[in-house]
Amino acid sequence: AQTVTQSQPEMSVQEAETVTLSCTYDTSENNYYLFWYKQPPSRQMILVIRQEAYKQQNATENRFSVNFQKAAKSFSLKISDSQLGDTAMYFCAFMNLANSGYALNFGKGTSLLVTP
Amino acid sequence: NAGVTQTPKFQVLKTGQSMTLQCAQDMNHEYMSWYRQDPGMGLRLIHYSVGAGITDQGEVPNGYNVSRSTTEDFPLRLLSAAPSQTSVYFCASSEVASGLYSSYNSPLHFGNGTRLTVT
Numbered sequence: 001a002q003t004v005t006q007s008q009p010e011m012s013v014q015e016a017e018t019v020t021l022s023c024t025y026d027t028s029e030n031n032y033y034l035f036w037y038k039q040p041p042s043r044q045m046i047l048v049i050r051q052e053a054y055k056q057q058n059a060t061e062n063r064f065s066v067n068f069q070k071a072a073k074s075f076s077l078k079i080s081d082s083q084l085g086d087t088a089m090y091f092c093a094f095m096n097l098a099n100s101g102y103a104l105n106f107g108k109g110t111s112l113l114v115t116p
Numbered sequence: 117n118a119g120v121t122q123t124p125k126f127q128v129l130k131t132g133q134s135m136t137l138q139c140a141q142d143m144n145h146e147y148m149s150w151y152r153q154d155p156g157m158g159l160r161l162i163h164y165s166v167g168a169g170i171t172d173q174g175e176v177p178n179g180y181n182v183s184r185s186t187t188e189d190f191p192l193r194l195l196s197a198a199p200s201q202t203s204v205y206f207c208a209s210s211e212v213a214s215g216l217y218s219s220y221n222s223p224l225h226f227g228n229g230t231r232l233t234v235t
Binding site: 004035042045101102103104108109 | 149158160161174204206226228
């Protein structure tokens with residue numbers, strides 16, 4: 001079974017600064033997908049960024065980027081120029097189509113607070 | 117385009133009562149699933165379906181039933197509610213990739229959740 005670990009239960013960053021959220025995972029598979037989801041106080045689950053394991057290039061989406069280290073099984077999320085609206089829970093998630101279909105295996109989340 | 121719609125948004129039940137959480141999607145997605153979210157636990161998969169007439173269990177299926185009679189709807193039934201089922205429930209849907217990886221471009225689309233309290 002795959003496990004996803006987010007070792008930072010809570011983090012805080014000042015507006016306009018950069019913050020990195022950590023995620024590690026454990027799998028014996030070679031091909032899989034990794035995701036970061038954002039959950040603001042509204043409770044909505046919003047996809048922030050995704051990474052295919054067979055792609056070496058790190059994914060980026062505007063102010064959000066990842067550092068994907070496949071050998072180390074690490075998938076961190078960097079948020080640049082943090083904004084107050086980035087305050088939310090952030091979940092790292094793993095998907096292996098071959099073994100578990102479209103099921104997402106989530107970490108326990110990191111609560112991010114952006115302060116003025 | 118409504119996406120994934122869950123009803124109700126909030127529900128309070130007494131122990132032993134039954135109820136159905138509704139989930140509907142209008143994106144013609146073949147894959148649908150239910151997750152529960154508990155504090156400090158992330159989201160855990162309850163049941164899922166890869167098409168009408170096909171359902172299967174996820175990580176935490178006990179106490180829940182599902183059926184998939186249409187592509188659009190995937191209701192979750194609690195037959196006899198227990199306090200341990202107090203949680204936030206999310207429905208999610210996705211396209212099904214024609215190949216294992218190269219054509220999978222549709223991540224899970226989530227509904228807005230149902231907060232269920234069982235007293």
